[in-house]
Amino acid sequence: MRYDLVIIGAGLAGMSAALAAVKMNKQAVVLSKGLGSLYSSSGYIDLLGYYPTTEMKPVLNPARALDVLVEEKPDHPYSLVGKEAIREAFTDFLSISREIGLAYSGTLDENILMPTAAGALIPTCLYPETTGKKITEAPVITVVGIEELADFYPDYAADNLRHRLKGEVKSVWASLNIKVKRELNSFDIALALENFHVQEALIKELENKVPRNSLIVIPAVLGVQNWQQVTKTIEKALNCDVLEVPTLPPSVMGYRLAEKLQQHLKHKGVDFITGHPVTHVKCSGRQRLEVGISLGSGKLKKIQGDSFVLATGGILNEGLLACPGSIKESVFDLPIVNDLLHVDRDFFSLKAQGLSLAGVAVNSNMQPIDIKSGQTIYENLRAAGATLAGYDPFIEKSGNGVALASGYKAGKLAIGA
Amino acid sequence: MEKTQVVVIGGGATGTGVLRDLALRGIDCILLEQNDLATGTSGRFHGLLHSGARYAVKDFSSARECIQENQIIKKIAPDCIEDTGGLFIAVKGDDPNYIKSWLENCSLADISIEEVSPSDLLQTEPALTKDISRVYMVPDAAVDGFSLAAANALSARNLGARVKTYSCATGFKIEKQKVRGVYVIDRYTGQEDYIKCEFVVNATGAWAGQVAKMAGIGLNITPDKGVLVIFNHRITNKVINRLRPPGDGDIFVPHGSVTVFGTTSQTTSDPNDSEAAAEDVLRLLEEGKQLFPGLDKMRLIRAFAGVRPLYQPDGAGSGREATRDFFLIDHDRLHGLEGMISMVGGKLTTYRLMAKAASDHVSKVLKVDKPCLTDKEIIYPPIPKQKEYDNKQLCQCERISSKLLDLAVKDKVRFTLNDVRRLTRLGMGPCQGTFCTFRAAGYYHQSRSLKAAEANKLLKEHIQERFKGSIPVLWKEQAQELELTRGIYLGLLNLERLESDNHEI
Numbered sequence: 001m002r003y004d005l006v007i008i009g010a011g012l013a014g015m016s017a018a019l020a021a022v023k024m025n026k027q028a029v030v031l032s033k034g035l036g037s038l039y040s041s042s043g044y045i046d047l048l049g050y051y052p053t054t055e056m057k058p059v060l061n062p063a064r065a066l067d068v069l070v071e072e073k074p075d076h077p078y079s080l081v082g083k084e085a086i087r088e089a090f091t092d093f094l095s096i097s098r099e100i101g102l103a104y105s106g107t108l109d110e111n112i113l114m115p116t117a118a119g120a121l122i123p124t125c126l127y128p129e130t131t132g133k134k135i136t137e138a139p140v141i142t143v144v145g146i147e148e149l150a151d152f153y154p155d156y157a158a159d160n161l162r163h164r165l166k167g168e169v170k171s172v173w174a175s176l177n178i179k180v181k182r183e184l185n186s187f188d189i190a191l192a193l194e195n196f197h198v199q200e201a202l203i204k205e206l207e208n209k210v211p212r213n214s215l216i217v218i219p220a221v222l223g224v225q226n227w228q229q230v231t232k233t234i235e236k237a238l239n240c241d242v243l244e245v246p247t248l249p250p251s252v253m254g255y256r257l258a259e260k261l262q263q264h265l266k267h268k269g270v271d272f273i274t275g276h277p278v279t280h281v282k283c284s285g286r287q288r289l290e291v292g293i294s295l296g297s298g299k300l301k302k303i304q305g306d307s308f309v310l311a312t313g314g315i316l317n318e319g320l321l322a323c324p325g326s327i328k329e330s331v332f333d334l335p336i337v338n339d340l341l342h343v344d345r346d347f348f349s350l351k352a353q354g355l356s357l358a359g360v361a362v363n364s365n366m367q368p369i370d371i372k373s374g375q376t377i378y379e380n381l382r383a384a385g386a387t388l389a390g391y392d393p394f395i396e397k398s399g400n401g402v403a404l405a406s407g408y409k410a411g412k413l414a415i416g417a
Numbered sequence: 418m419e420k421t422q423v424v425v426i427g428g429g430a431t432g433t434g435v436l437r438d439l440a441l442r443g444i445d446c447i448l449l450e451q452n453d454l455a456t457g458t459s460g461r462f463h464g465l466l467h468s469g470a471r472y473a474v475k476d477f478s479s480a481r482e483c484i485q486e487n488q489i490i491k492k493i494a495p496d497c498i499e500d501t502g503g504l505f506i507a508v509k510g511d512d513p514n515y516i517k518s519w520l521e522n523c524s525l526a527d528i529s530i531e532e533v534s535p536s537d538l539l540q541t542e543p544a545l546t547k548d549i550s551r552v553y554m555v556p557d558a559a560v561d562g563f564s565l566a567a568a569n570a571l572s573a574r575n576l577g578a579r580v581k582t583y584s585c586a587t588g589f590k591i592e593k594q595k596v597r598g599v600y601v602i603d604r605y606t607g608q609e610d611y612i613k614c615e616f617v618v619n620a621t622g623a624w625a626g627q628v629a630k631m632a633g634i635g636l637n638i639t640p641d642k643g644v645l646v647i648f649n650h651r652i653t654n655k656v657i658n659r660l661r662p663p664g665d666g667d668i669f670v671p672h673g674s675v676t677v678f679g680t681t682s683q684t685t686s687d688p689n690d691s692e693a694a695a696e697d698v699l700r701l702l703e704e705g706k707q708l709f710p711g712l713d714k715m716r717l718i719r720a721f722a723g724v725r726p727l728y729q730p731d732g733a734g735s736g737r738e739a740t741r742d743f744f745l746i747d748h749d750r751l752h753g754l755e756g757m758i759s760m761v762g763g764k765l766t767t768y769r770l771m772a773k774a775a776s777d778h779v780s781k782v783l784k785v786d787k788p789c790l791t792d793k794e795i796i797y798p799p800i801p802k803q804k805e806y807d808n809k810q811l812c813q814c815e816r817i818s819s820k821l822l823d824l825a826v827k828d829k830v831r832f833t834l835n836d837v838r839r840l841t842r843l844g845m846g847p848c849q850g851t852f853c854t855f856r857a858a859g860y861y862h863q864s865r866s867l868k869a870a871e872a873n874k875l876l877k878e879h880i881q882e883r884f885k886g887s888i889p890v891l892w893k894e895q896a897q898e899l900e901l902t903r904g905i906y907l908g909l910l911n912l913e914r915l916e917s918d919n920h921e922i
Contacts, residue, residue: 042908042909050914056914116909116910116911117855117909117910118855118859118873118876118910118911118912118915119869120910120911120912120914120915121911122909122910122911150809150810150811150856151852151855151856152859153856153858153859153860153862153863155859155862155863156858156859156862156863156869156872157859159862159868159869159872160869160873160915162869163869182810183809183810183811183813246909248852248855248905248909249905251909314900315896315897315900316897316900316901316904318897321893322891322892322893322896322897323892323893324695324699324892325695343888343891345885345888346881347877347880347881347884347902347903347906348877348880348881348906348907348912348913349913350913350914353899353903355891355896355899355900356900356903393908394903394904394907394908395907395913397908397911399908
């Protein structure tokens with residue numbers, strides 16, 4: 001069959017493009033070689049945490065910081081997407097999040113500070129409703145570690161938090177009494193905590209250790225499917241608020257969002273073909289494109305569409321391939337804005353790294369362009385997310401925001417809306 | 418002020434070897450090392466315990482020393498060795514005359530060699546080129562320079578010797594043409610101290626010229642830089658050498674879960690010059706492809722450089738031409754300065770022999786009539802090689818449990834994760850610390866009651882050090898790994914701005 005929209009990549013950018021397509025009742029397919037990066041992301045939708053990137057203090061009002069960014073950095077993906085489309089993408093996402101049963105809170109006009117697993121604070125503007133508890137205002141905070149989990153150290157997180165919060169911060173360990181002969185990751189624990197008896201064990205461990213009315217800060221392991229219920233059960237039993245913290249991959253908070261979005265899109269008729277890379281591209285002139293995916297059997301399956309959105313990610317997710325001295329776009333071999341010479345030798349530098357800045361250049365219609373001439377390469381191809389050049393999501397704290405906004409705009413324009 | 422009979426400067430294989438040798442003879446001694454043990458050349462080489470075959474043609478006396486020491490080290494330091502065996506491989510077009518003299522000299526040097534059929538070899542080492550003409554098995558092995566130095570130091574400490582790491586010798590007290598003591602600074606605290614002694618052994622390798630200069634002596638050390646790379650898997654299960662005159666990019670050594678490949682040879686003026694460049698790496702890969710055709714497709718995880726402490730007595734050759742023999746420089750005889758010798762040249766395989774020569778000399782001067790015993794007893798590194806299964810593995814690549822992390826810092830007042838890594842291999846595997854650095858920092862914060870700032874420093878220094886080594890190989894999977902690490906430590910944990918959102922400070 002022929003699709004209205006063929007999306008390559010199943011991360012937040014790809015799903016956001018698909019959301020735009022289903023909104024207009026268009027037929028879309030999402031092709032991806034893996035599960036998509038959303039599964040390992042924090043689950044926060046951060047618009048802009050720091051601007052300029054070298055700034056140490058977080059942005060308080062991201063929408064206002066965006067006004068400045070658009071003026072100062074015309075090549076930044078946000079400038080190309082435009083303020084209006086960004087606001088629309090975020091507003092739409094908030095309403096869809098309620099529809100899919102994973103309600104998000106927040107606005108573009110305020111960043112709130114969330115604790116990280118190391119006990120730093122990180123700004124974000126949209127966050128799951130269940131995490132909508134302001135740690136900066138809590139008078140008593142108890143950081144809880146799970147003994148079976150190797151990826152969270154409550155004393156360490158609490159010690160760092162103590163230096164940046166006014167409230168009283170303590171830390172405790174809790175054992176879930178899970179007997180297995182290996183260390184567990186957050187996904188394992190989240191699955192275990194779906195079980196009522198394991199929840200009971202956790203509550204029992206915490207009963208005498210957690211002061212009433214404190215804000216419990218706990219790694220995001222409170223269930224994969226039923227976290228709302230698990231959170232409420234614990235809150236009620238301990239008479240406390242519970243705030244989950246995103247963990248090192250696998251990230252349960254990212255997993256929940258990815259699953260809910262995918263279920264929603266499938267329900268709305270979007271096809272997902274997962275596990276096969278796009279290895280074949282055919283084009284005629286600057287207009288038509290056809291892609292093919294390699295199946296496990298070695299066969300090539302061809303997929304036709306009126307329009308295409310490339311949302312394969314950056315270097316991390318293999319949308320871009322770094323080679324000695326150059327960077328390549330992995331599906332269409334599109335031209336790359338490449339600043340490879342810039343390797344900042346300080347890992348914790350606040351200057352953008354060349355590897356993150358590199359990417360595909362697009363115009364304000366999100367169409368990839370030739371860097372010198374500015375000419376569109378394929379009329380019916382658009383790019384979104386980390387494939388785009390001109391920003392470093394890791395120090396800017398803008399990764400999911402760029403993915404959401406650019407994916408939405410690319411999807412919307414691709415279906416001719 | 419402290420007092421001892423002998424101060425040994427340099428905590429590499431030679432220095433720790435001298436310390437142990439002296440301690441076994443009942444001589445009181447202190448070791449000074451400006452960084453951690455084996456942070457110089459002893460920790461920055463290919464980790465090859467030579468059979469001597471590499472030097473059989475060009476440096477026959479080195480070859481003989483190597484094979485004798487090879488057998489002794491395998492016996493006394495089994496936990497520091499992986500006895501892989503080694504192969505010398507000639508490919509089509511390699512000089513048959515060289516092979517002939519190599520065979521003759523190996524036999525003269527008593528290096529046991531056994532010819533292997535190329536087709537048999539390809540069964541067990543399938544990544545090798547099909548163009549092999551001749552293959553010989555030799556008793557090469559992989560040696561862990563970090564644990565070898567640590568094992569020597571531990572053995573010496575058990576005999577009463579004192580080991581001071583992060584302690585830098587800053588000068589000598591010289592009276593009446595005799596060294597009376599060493600000035601030293603603690604690099605952590607800045608505390609200055611003086612150690613009164615009867616004798617000093619300068620075992621600082623590539624730094625020997627700098628140390629001798631503090632005693633007013635000129636020593637012609639030409640540091641020679643060698644670049645090496647690490648692949649994220651075992652390309653081979655045996656040490657692989659090219660059967661040709663020693664050159665660049667012809668040694669592969671499997672270590673734990675990775676493979677070290679090198680080297681290059683380039684004279685440098687600075688013994689601290691440990692940086693590799695992408696061009697060095699690409700050149701090495703080009704060479705190595707002759708033995709492993711798919712080499713440039715394999716995943717690199719880092720590149721580093723070590724500095725050979727080559728010594729040129731009188732305008733002798735440099736680089737690959739310079740001898741790998743070691744020299745005992747008697748400053749009394751040569752420069753009229755009593756109470757100090759410098760050990761220069763040599764290589765890790767012959768460290769024990771260097772230590773013996775130094776200790777024999779010191780014993781004679783101090784009139785201690787005790788023989789060398791270093792070839793008699795087995796030494797053990799602080800972390801045992803056979804790791805029992807423990808269900809809390811904090812580093813899953815190298816299988817390092819919290820128990821081993823405890824063991825690695827047991828005797829330490831202060832430490833870095835880099836120190837822990839050298840003892841345990843924490844963060845040395847494919848993920849290069851991406852996951853285990855956070856865990857180790859969090860773990861030590863609690864188990865060692867560290868302050869938040871101290872744990873943050875542990876974490877950041879280790880991530881930075883692992884990053885530094887990946888810069889020359891930032892492409893393909895390693896570029897991806899960097900982005901993952903940035904995603905976690907910057908994007909998720911926000912550690913780059915940790916101090917900025919501070920209410921109190």
